[in-house]
Amino acid sequence: MRPVSSGAVDFIDVRETNLAVVLRFIRREAPCSRAEVAAGTGLNKATISNIVAELITRGIVVEVGASEERRIGRPAVMLTLDGRRFTALGLEVNVDYLSAVMVDLAERDVLTWHEPVQAAELGAEGCVVRLADLARRAMGEMARQHREVLGITIAVPGLIGTSDGEVAEAPNLGWHEFPLVDRFREQLDDSSVALSLDNDANLGAVGEYRRGALAHTQNLVYLTGEVGVGGGVIINGALMRGSSGYGGEVGHITLMQDGPLCGCGRRGCFEALVGIGSIIQQAAPDLAGSTAQPLTDLAAKVAEVARRAEAGDARTTAALVRVGEWLGRGSAILLNLFNPQALILGGYFVTLAPWIMPPARRTLAAHTIAPNLGGCQVALSTLGFTAAARGGASSIIDAIDTARLPLPRSGSAAHR
Amino acid sequence: MRPVSSGAVDFIDVRETNLAVVLRFIRREAPCSRAEVAAGTGLNKATISNIVAELITRGIVVEVGASEERRIGRPAVMLTLDGRRFTALGLEVNVDYLSAVMVDLAERDVLTWHEPVQAAELGAEGCVVRLADLARRAMGEMARQHREVLGITIAVPGLIGTSDGEVAEAPNLGWHEFPLVDRFREQLDDSSVALSLDNDANLGAVGEYRRGALAHTQNLVYLTGEVGVGGGVIINGALMRGSSGYGGEVGHITLMQDGPLCGCGRRGCFEALVGIGSIIQQAAPDLAGSTAQPLTDLAAKVAEVARRAEAGDARTTAALVRVGEWLGRGSAILLNLFNPQALILGGYFVTLAPWIMPPARRTLAAHTIAPNLGGCQVALSTLGFTAAARGGASSIIDAIDTARLPLPRSGSAAHR
């Protein structure tokens, strides 16, 4: 990630690192005084004054008056993040919608757009056009507000692979080796903005890491129930991508020999047991319909399953218990291998949580070797279906926090 | 790992980082000239001269005469690592032996000691006495050779947990919440040497990462077949420990519901299917013996299994095929989740490789979602049963390479 591949360090790196350290501290502790930053970071008071001055001239930090708490001594000038000026955009392409989440530097939502589309009908090229249009409109809005967009991250439900900016395989979209980033940039007016691309579950994990209920948990696993089952793993605060982008592909680990047939052709895959398709098939086979059009109204079908469970329908609740048990078994494998502090369940698992979670927790505990789940908390995602787009936006902010993507050196562009 | 928890950086860090960068480059490219180091690291020629001079006065690098290749221009003075002066010690406690591997800074073996003991009979305290005695002798030997020991790492077949220097649980040794590092230091004369502690499979992975056939593979998974099945995972060149030290605990992931009973009380655990106990039980049940003394002559029993397989005994080979298939299934889960570039099998898997590997490879390929195993190479460990001790020693060298454990600033102690 560093520009200098060898890892060699010069003074610009020192400065940038310390700018990021201070920024991170202020983000976490705001409002806080320079003295507190100095004490908290270990840097010298004078250095902090200098760094804060730079952050202020760049428009990232502002002074917000004196300390409220009446204490002895000179009152402190409090600092806080001024996130307004810089923003980051997260985009998500999915089977039946595009979404865009713009956040500012303080990670507040600036805009949240959701647009239903039929990705499969549009085709890859059609999707890019619509996606770029969405991005252009969002960036235009930012320009009108005199804000700068630092980068765009696109989330795709598929495998990203090694070649830069290319979607290797996205079966649910019908994409195959599609150079998304290149095509997207062609459609975009702006050729300078930083673009990146990642798997939706990976970015969902980043979203949880930055903004979820258990945010800033250094080791967390995110599991999302959709048509497939996606996984994202954060280790020591960094996303685990694996050597060729297949990291965290939990959907097709085999849990049951001679289990139900999976879309991948194998049997007993995790997602063949707990994916939406399996849930509907088991809990409400009358809704399963033909395989030709199963993707359109999944949300409605899941809602119907929830309704029946709520009403106490025996077959439905029994099926959901089975699903929960398999979810627990699969999760136990993740806990044994990654030993995270948090396991976060998203997607349709949240909707069906009242019925699947009790058996899932039971089975999880039974199959985890570490006592007390190794200290792992199990929680439901609160980010809903914007997790991936929001995570994409957050991943850019995260990169700034860790000094991997420095802010523009001179705060030239914007107003004044 | 960094001393400054906030991540703030000052000059000493810059210098130390760049010293490590240069050291790493010379280790990799030796013999090489200052000019090559400058080109390879991106640092300035003058800076390299300065840093190299410091490394030379510290006794870490030496000039080894002019370049051999007759080229135009002034001939280069070649540099190489002078590993002799500094060493690191890896110790391993296991069920039936203690071992010690001392390596120098160039990671050459300086001494390799192996000592049979019955750990269970000795008890934890008795083991510490023997282990410290081994360490004292090894360090005395280094003192006589005017070498400095930078650190000691102890490998234990068990869970390390969070509390510093404590073995949380080592069932095969009969240890429970044993403060190994403290006890060890009490026994050792030297109170200044850095001590660390880790799981044997984790350190085996480090050993493979530093010195194995596929060394310096940034993402690798190491799997060792012993009484249990241990796993170690390297992600982006760093060991994954998990949030409370249970990371990579592959032994008890459930592969088969209602499978054979495991020592942990569950059924169908990975190690209940492919651990040594299971192998002997299936392949040569006449050798299984009572559970009271199964640990003493495992090597002999495994050798006997291999002999029978060699001889073409049908039951033996059939059993080994089954073991191989489960090994493949378990490994497939690891490949799907971690997507490493290398999977390395150690311990008794190596001895039995001719029979278990063909079915393992077949099953592995069948259960891995990424085509072509996601580019993962599957290899047998070449480090043998010293993997953990050697990995422990290497982990100290690795820490120096990544500037986490700086070498003594002044090369004072040793002989002129």
Place this chain on the structure above:
DNA sequence: AGTCGTTAGTCGCGACCACAAACTAAGTCG
């Protein structure tokens, strides 16, 4: 009101380090 004590923040200096450019060194080639 004035002084003291306390805490916040700035200023000036020195140390350190990497960098750039000029320079020296030691060869080959024609």
Place this chain on the structure above:
DNA sequence: CGACTTAGTTTGTGGTCGCGACTAACGACT
């Protein structure tokens, strides 16, 4: 023997942090 080439050193500069002294701004106490 001089031009050319590459290696490495010297010297000076700029940038960054740490340190200690300083100023600033308040409450408390007399």
